[in-house]
Amino acid sequence: MLPSTTSRVARNTDARVNQAIKLKTEANIAYFAQNPEEIDRRLYELDDEWDIERTLEANASTLNIIGVTLAASGSRRWLMLPAAVSGFLLQHALQGWCPPIVFLRKRGIRTATEIAVERYALKALRGDFGGLEDSTDLTTHERVRKVLAALGK
DSSP, X not given: OOOOTXXXXXXXXXXXXXXXXXXXXXXXXXXXHHOGGGHHHHHHHHHHOOOHHHHXXXXXXXXXXXXXXXXXXXXXXXXXXXXXXXXXXXXXXXXXXXXXXXXXXXXXXXXXXXXXXXXXXXXXXXXXXXXXXXXXXXXXXXXXXXXXXXXXX
């Protein structure tokens, strides 16, 4: 069976690397809990942070373009590069792991879920989710709108 999309990278990452990423995220949250005036800036930074998927896709696309370009202007052997990269992407899509993931995760590149944990913790610290607990007497549609408004959606 294939691993779920949200957990596949973390499940295939060394536990020490996952722990280092988790501790860094917790340290970020602790810092902003003490410096709430900087939360808005950090949320903007999180919007611009590249997750592991985007990083892997950008790197793979770059290597594919280089391989095809070199093959077109020289030896066809360069086609092995985009073939290998495509194989890695397929492996990542199916398993959540491929050789570049080890390097990228050690550099601290987070999954979208890991970034979202920090984002929603900061929003909670900022008070974005207040007032949701008293929405039980609203219609389902009104409750959904209230929750989405709190999430900024």
